[in-house]
Amino acid sequence: xxxxxxxxxxxxNITLDSPKNLNAQSPGMWExxxxxxxxxxxAARFIILRGNGKAFSAGLDREMFTPQGIEGxxxxxxxxxxxxxEIDGIISHYxxxxxxxxxxxxxxxxxxxxxxxxxxFQLALACDMIVTEPDAxxxxxxxxxxxxxxxxxxxxIYRLLGYSRALEFCATGRFMSGVEAHALGVAVSCTADLExxxxxxxxxxxxxxxxxxxxxxxxxxxxxxxxxxWLAERRAQxxxxxxxxxxxxxxxxx
Numbered sequence: 001x002x003x004x005x006x007x008x009x010x011x012x013n014i015t016l017d018s019p020k021n022l023n024a025q026s027p028g029m030w031e032x033x034x035x036x037x038x039x040x041x042x043a044a045r046f047i048i049l050r051g052n053g054k055a056f057s058a059g060l061d062r063e064m065f066t067p068q069g070i071e072g073x074x075x076x077x078x079x080x081x082x083x084x085x086e087i088d089g090i091i092s093h094y095x096x097x098x099x100x101x102x103x104x105x106x107x108x109x110x111x112x113x114x115x116x117x118x119x120x121f122q123l124a125l126a127c128d129m130i131v132t133e134p135d136a137x138x139x140x141x142x143x144x145x146x147x148x149x150x151x152x153x154x155x156x157i158y159r160l161l162g163y164s165r166a167l168e169f170c171a172t173g174r175f176m177s178g179v180e181a182h183a184l185g186v187a188v189s190c191t192a193d194l195e196x197x198x199x200x201x202x203x204x205x206x207x208x209x210x211x212x213x214x215x216x217x218x219x220x221x222x223x224x225x226x227x228x229x230w231l232a233e234r235r236a237q238x239x240x241x242x243x244x245x246x247x248x249x250x251x252x253x254x
Contacts, residue, residue, distance in 0.1 A: 027094055117138070
């Protein structure tokens with residue numbers, strides 16, 4: 001998987017650049033992304049994730065399901081033959097890119113056109129927000145392959161849709177259009193012009209105090225991870241008050 005990165009002002013752009021196979025994913029690509037996410041430039045306030053070509057990402061490279069797998073990487077048949085604790089460790093390693101992206105202080109956006117299927121949808125869900133074209137197609141088709149979404153997708157789709165809708169969506173493996181994704185709150189914007197849709201969100205965010213935006217993300221993320229909401233808010237507001245006092249004192253030359 002070729003991945004192109006570029007810092008443009010306060011936005012760090014990451015582009016999946018294997019259009020011939022619809023930006024299909026592999027463990028090697030996840031390792032690349034992990035390295036990229038751990039090295040996001042400090043000047044970046046926002047991370048923009050794109051897929052070059054007709055699709056954001058059509059999911060796992062099907063070579064992973066063949067006995068030979070992808071050169072230099074274990075096939076799923078090889079993985080299944082290992083002891084359970086080793087399988088657990090390898091899957092945890094695969095999940096690292098998706099966890100790292102969601103936990104970064106920068107706000108992250110997935111711009112989705114064409115297909116976001118399986119691991120492709122899970123990568124989009126790992127971003128803080130999704131901007132989609134109306135005719136984009138989202139699906140978690142792991143059950144059709146005898147698997148489950150294990151790259152953070154199960155938790156994200158549960159929080160977005162609730163138990164019953166999430167179960168229906170995952171168990172059937174059906175497609176969800178960009179229009180439906182927006183109506184259900186999976187995507188924050190649905191527009192034929194992805195860049196314009198993104199800009200309409202970034203503009204007011206750029207006008208807000210950067211540290212307050214970062215802290216807001218952390219509060220909501222911690223609540224999603226199970227922290228008691230009132231406690232999460234108190235802790236975050238305490239940090240904000242300390243930061244504001246520090247800025248004021250510096251401005252006074254104290």
